[in-house]
Amino acid sequence: MGTGDEEYDYLFKVVLIGDSGVGKSNLLARFTRNEFNLESKSTIGVEFATRSIKVNKKIIKAQIWDTAGQERYRAITSAYYRGAVGALLVYDIAKQLTYQNVERWLSELRDHADQNIVIMLVGNKSDLRHLRAVPADEATAFAETNNLSFIETSALDSTNVETAFENILTEIYNIVSQKQMRDPPEGDTIRPTNIEPIDVKPTVNSDNVRKQCCQSS
Amino acid sequence: MGDHGQKYASDNDMNLKNSFWKKNIRNLPGRASPKKESKSVSSSASTSFDDFQESVSDAWEIEAEDEILRISAGECADSAHPPASSCYRNRFPYDVKISKRVAHSAAVNVINSHKASIEEIHKSKHYSNSDPQGESSSQAYKESRHTENRINFSNSEVDTNKLTKFQVLLESNLLQLEDLKKLSWSGVPVEVRPMTWRLLAGYLPTSSERRQQALDRKRIDYANLVKQYYDTDKDEVYKDTYRQIHIDIPRMSTPLFQQTTVQEMFERILFIWAIRHPASGYVQGMNDLVTPFYVVFLQEYLPIGTNIEKLDVSSISKENRDSLEADSFWCLSKFLDGIQDNYIFAQLGIQYKVNQLKELIQRIDGTLHGHLMKHGIDYLQFSFRWMNNLLTRELPLRCSIRLWDTYLAESDCFATFQLYVCAAFLLHWRQELLEEKDFQGLMIMLQNLQTQNWTDTDISLLVAEAYRLKFTFADAPNHLTTKR
Numbered sequence: 001m002g003t004g005d006e007e008y009d010y011l012f013k014v015v016l017i018g019d020s021g022v023g024k025s026n027l028l029a030r031f032t033r034n035e036f037n038l039e040s041k042s043t044i045g046v047e048f049a050t051r052s053i054k055v056n057k058k059i060i061k062a063q064i065w066d067t068a069g070q071e072r073y074r075a076i077t078s079a080y081y082r083g084a085v086g087a088l089l090v091y092d093i094a095k096q097l098t099y100q101n102v103e104r105w106l107s108e109l110r111d112h113a114d115q116n117i118v119i120m121l122v123g124n125k126s127d128l129r130h131l132r133a134v135p136a137d138e139a140t141a142f143a144e145t146n147n148l149s150f151i152e153t154s155a156l157d158s159t160n161v162e163t164a165f166e167n168i169l170t171e172i173y174n175i176v177s178q179k180q181m182r183d184p185p186e187g188d189t190i191r192p193t194n195i196e197p198i199d200v201k202p203t204v205n206s207d208n209v210r211k212q213c214c215q216s217s
Numbered sequence: 218m219g220d221h222g223q224k225y226a227s228d229n230d231m232n233l234k235n236s237f238w239k240k241n242i243r244n245l246p247g248r249a250s251p252k253k254e255s256k257s258v259s260s261s262a263s264t265s266f267d268d269f270q271e272s273v274s275d276a277w278e279i280e281a282e283d284e285i286l287r288i289s290a291g292e293c294a295d296s297a298h299p300p301a302s303s304c305y306r307n308r309f310p311y312d313v314k315i316s317k318r319v320a321h322s323a324a325v326n327v328i329n330s331h332k333a334s335i336e337e338i339h340k341s342k343h344y345s346n347s348d349p350q351g352e353s354s355s356q357a358y359k360e361s362r363h364t365e366n367r368i369n370f371s372n373s374e375v376d377t378n379k380l381t382k383f384q385v386l387l388e389s390n391l392l393q394l395e396d397l398k399k400l401s402w403s404g405v406p407v408e409v410r411p412m413t414w415r416l417l418a419g420y421l422p423t424s425s426e427r428r429q430q431a432l433d434r435k436r437i438d439y440a441n442l443v444k445q446y447y448d449t450d451k452d453e454v455y456k457d458t459y460r461q462i463h464i465d466i467p468r469m470s471t472p473l474f475q476q477t478t479v480q481e482m483f484e485r486i487l488f489i490w491a492i493r494h495p496a497s498g499y500v501q502g503m504n505d506l507v508t509p510f511y512v513v514f515l516q517e518y519l520p521i522g523t524n525i526e527k528l529d530v531s532s533i534s535k536e537n538r539d540s541l542e543a544d545s546f547w548c549l550s551k552f553l554d555g556i557q558d559n560y561i562f563a564q565l566g567i568q569y570k571v572n573q574l575k576e577l578i579q580r581i582d583g584t585l586h587g588h589l590m591k592h593g594i595d596y597l598q599f600s601f602r603w604m605n606n607l608l609t610r611e612l613p614l615r616c617s618i619r620l621w622d623t624y625l626a627e628s629d630c631f632a633t634f635q636l637y638v639c640a641a642f643l644l645h646w647r648q649e650l651l652e653e654k655d656f657q658g659l660m661i662m663l664q665n666l667q668t669q670n671w672t673d674t675d676i677s678l679l680v681a682e683a684y685r686l687k688f689t690f691a692d693a694p695n696h697l698t699t700k701r
Contacts, residue, residue, distance in 0.1 A: 021464040039475070072562070076568075
């Protein structure tokens, strides 16, 4: 799987987050392998894939981390926000609850990710028109208020999947290249930060979770 | 299997020469010919994987395996020592802190306990190890393995012998659970697997008289749990749990698990387990841990060899389906009892084991560890899933089932052993991993290890390697604490 020999100008780490079952893994599979699986197993921990695209004649390699959606995995998955320059926050347009939880995911990012991370709100499963539970207008308004970009996609029929990834990568590229013009670059390329040891802090949010446990016992 | 060869040929020559298995093979009745033996021992430079496999393949003949332990008990004064002292000193000149005395006494303990129980089995069956007939049948089996690459184990003579041993044990009035564990460790024949698993899991009593009664009672207990928790209006606090399970279950692939009947059974099992274990609750991936139990118990209601993928589960009687569900539930519960810290908040048990794995690999194979570190691979990134799902995502189902024979047969619960299985599993791919030259290549390989063609034999080799690692490193007080 010689992904490594490719030349690239920039390497951007992007995370896929959102409730379980919204289609994160299928968005990744569609973008990196042009595949879709109706019964894709739940993601355990994190999964990883890459794809390179061209923006402004520069080759940008996207290193994409797909995370598990279940709330209890967050202690593990939030470790992967570190070093991420972009996040696709995905919900299911046919499931209102997954949209309501977007707020919680945003605060996850505020707590664990770089404050300059570029966030794109993604309403997936746009093919399920007849089951739509989240109006596009509402999500657009929410995205504007929170300074996010917004797009609706369908991993199943491919609609907007390329566009979503291209948009966020371009947005990141623009920020990075402007920053490079402003500040003298440390090197020619942005290198992955994954060499840093990932340090999981189990104490974060532990109060909330413990409270839940006590109630249910 | 070529990778195994490269692995052993490239840097394990010293290790191979002195290894536990190797040393004892000399005395095995099933050994092919002294000529081959001397060749593989004398010239380490020319040691190929074939030589290695040749030399250890006896170990996986079911009859012969018991004998390794028996023979080595007599020899342990010299044979158990080298792997812990000389061979590892050769490979890790700087940081071996395992005391010879400790490694030696651990080895003697393990061997004696195996020896005692195996001799008992042998006595009860009037089986003699020095019986020349046993030797020739073992020889014949070995030859048949050489001609046929993938032997059909269910038809082999050795398997028939093993099956008989199981049947004798299972039919005895008061089962010696330790005997059953020893026998099961190297794999359980499909015919007796359901009953053996129930006993190994501690779900059924060892007294055969009380067994049926206990089974009936537990099945009724489960039916009551379903009535109490599942069929009534679900408590508000449990609704999230149910919602999560209900999202995950339909995502199980393969036609068998796409059947509504099957999915409902899984949902009940997982939901009831989750609310009875509030400290952990349901964790994504647990459905994969139900699957081996479910499939093993399902086969009990079908003729041997039925293709379960084409089976319509609703064609099985309601009574049998209820029993299948109850048995799966109770065995899952017993099984998870030993590893519950894996599933508590922040999965601390897993994080702890991932760190142990890292330190273990660092000590066993500094080259591989250095390679992973150099490219920024974090052990959590790939081994979290191995631990959380007990390798079910990495192996075909048939191999998971074979692996669980061993897990269930591990005396002191398999939590520790699983660490060594993960280490052996990682080391199995060392050559391919060393050939990957960057982070992406390594990560993608580690998350998609190619095991589709694995058979029971591969699992037997895997657990043997894990056993060897545990044998060497467990009970050595500083084996995981030493830092470079």
